[in-house]
Amino acid sequence: MKAAVMSDSFPRNPGTPLAPDWFEDVQVNRSAAERRAATVAASRSVKKDHQAAWLLRAIQCIDLTTLAGDDTPGKVHRLCAKARQPLRPDLLAAMGVADIGLTTGAVCVYPTMVPHAVRALEGSGIPVASVATGFPAGLTPLPLRLAEIAYAVEQGAAEIDIVITREHVLLGNWAALYDEIAQMRAACGAAHMKAILATGELGTLTNVYRASMVAMQAGADFIKTSTGKEPENATLPVSLVMLRALRDYGARTGYRIGFKPAGGLRTAKDAMNWLALVKEELGNDWLRPDLFRIGASSLLLDIERQLEHHVTGRYSAASHHALS
Numbered sequence: 092m093k094a095a096v097m098s099d100s101f102p103r104n105p106g107t108p109l110a111p112d113w114f115e116d117v118q119v120n121r122s123a124a125e126r127r128a129a130t131v132a133a134s135r136s137v138k139k140d141h142q143a144a145w146l147l148r149a150i151q152c153i154d155l156t157t158l159a160g161d162d163t164p165g166k167v168h169r170l171c172a173k174a175r176q177p178l179r180p181d182l183l184a185a186m187g188v189a190d191i192g193l194t195t196g197a198v199c200v201y202p203t204m205v206p207h208a209v210r211a212l213e214g215s216g217i218p219v220a221s222v223a224t225g226f227p228a229g230l231t232p233l234p235l236r237l238a239e240i241a242y243a244v245e246q247g248a249a250e251i252d253i254v255i256t257r258e259h260v261l262l263g264n265w266a267a268l269y270d271e272i273a274q275m276r277a278a279c280g281a282a283h284m285k286a287i288l289a290t291g292e293l294g295t296l297t298n299v300y301r302a303s304m305v306a307m308q309a310g311a312d313f314i315k316t317s318t319g320k321e322p323e324n325a326t327l328p329v330s331l332v333m334l335r336a337l338r339d340y341g342a343r344t345g346y347r348i349g350f351k352p353a354g355g356l357r358t359a360k361d362a363m364n365w366l367a368l369v370k371e372e373l374g375n376d377w378l379r380p381d382l383f384r385i386g387a388s389s390l391l392l393d394i395e396r397q398l399e400h401h402v403t404g405r406y407s408a409a410s411h412h413a414l415s
């Protein structure tokens with residue numbers, strides 16, 4: 092099946108041999124990370140038109156997601172229609188951006204929903220991302236997890252969001268973690284791989300740094316915080332640690348890795364905080380869909396309401412908006 096692909100505007104991370112000396116001595120100080128994250132959120136002062144421009148950028152970076160047990164082809168079709176046209180044409184016109192072809196960064200679904208999403212997005216250039224590898228817990232045998240990746244790719248997914256075995260991190264079994272992620276990367280082939288660390292289940296920020304580094308050494312194209320199903324999802328301190336890890340990896344190897352916070356990001360203010368954090372840590376260059384995604388099922392709804400308020404001076408009820 093023909094599918095959109097993530098643009099390869101820079102060389103893809105090939106990975107490195109496992110190098111524990113890049114991370115074993117690292118100890119992350121939680122209160123320092125929390126202080127720094129709070130400073131970035133508090134110092135953010137983007138207003139009016141500038142804020143609208145940032146929210147449009149956030150939309151371009153959303154992986155518009157549905158990962159629910161009651162997903163149906165119809166629901167996926169509606170989600171894809173929203174991905175093609177995330178904002179009402181009158182709002183786009185009022186902001187002077189009717190001609191930019193605004194879409195979300197991708198649509199993210201379960202493997203059996205991939206063909207429906209590929210069909211609904213045909214011709215749009217919007218890639219389909221599929222979770223795989225026994226999402227969300229990842230506790231199925233490795234051959235089945237690899238076969239699931241192959242299935243999703245075969246159905247047309249251009250991006251695969253894998254989950255890691257948390258046990259390997261909690262036991263410090265870096266070789267096992269590296270080996271499974273490297274095999275997953277091989278199974279992805281040309282599809283880009285986002286490695287979900289499920290940071291809410293890794294115990295410490297030091298583990299978050301170490302797991303991030305192993306995932307990148309094993310060839311991850313993106314590192315992603317959460318599945319949206321853990322008790323603690325994306326947080327700013329966790330994201331800060333992951334951004335530092337990918338900055339360190341880039342300094343050592345020259346490769347650029349993408350970052351995807353996901354889970355619990357629901358408000359325009361959340362989107363602004365994460366954009367500000369990425370900008371502060373990595374610069375404006377990183378605020379583009381091939382290096383930054385926000386995984387979210389309901390964030391678009393609030394961004395749409397805020398932009399409507401920006402244009403009209405009024406808020407509409409959430410129920411007036413199509414599925415976001």
Ligand SMILES: O=C[C@H](O)COP(=O)(O)O
Pocket residue numbers: 156158199317318319320353354355356386387388389390
């Ligand atoms: O990968 C994306 C997440 O599953 C979305 O989580 P959310 O439903 O909390 O936005």
